[in-house]
Amino acid sequence: MDLFSRSWAALRTAVAELPDKDFEQPSGCTGWLVRDLVCHLIIDAQDVLITLVTPAETEPTVNAVTYWNIEDQPPTGEDPLDALIVRLAAAYQDPRLLKFHFDDIGSAAGRAAELADPGARVSTRDEVLTVGDYLTAYVLEWTLHHLDLIAHLPDATEPPTEGLARTxxxxxxxxxxxxxxxxxDKDALLIGTGRRAPTDAEKAELGELATKLPLVLG
Structure with a gap:
């Protein structure tokens, strides 16, 4: 729970510190600019709020690890939902409006997570899991998207080291x-999720694991 809060706070701070011009830079997500990624993070924050107030009475069906599905193909940016995010982000026009909305709903999601009972059960994506497992799963989401945010912004703040290690x-x-x-940890995540191709030397070190990569999480 604490690591969720720290990872989320770090990501929100990184967005808040971005100069307006950086919103037009490419992100680490295929087909998305930084502004598109921030818009996606608003949707993520909404999902957190919705899930934390969707109680479940049945036994958990997934945990922080099995919550994630492995997709067959990496995203191309052409998925209808991905395309919708691009249109929504463009509608903000002024990066300050996007920052304000993200900070507003992001702060609410952070407070809701801090107040939640980690042992309570919630439902999302037709699955049931504890609040603790759900928020732990989102450490991975925040950390990977933090890396996406700064992919082409060398002066931006890195994700917390403990978040990188947990992810x-x-x-x-x-x-x-x-x-x-x-x-x-950073290279393992970038290579492992297909955000960066391994060098020949890295591929040799990966051995059989190279055949399983990239792990496209959904």
Missing amino acids: RATLEKIADAAFPASFT
């Missing part, structure tokens, strides 16, 4: 294999 551990559980110890 790497989660990705290794999803893959049922460990990344080479020589890989930094």
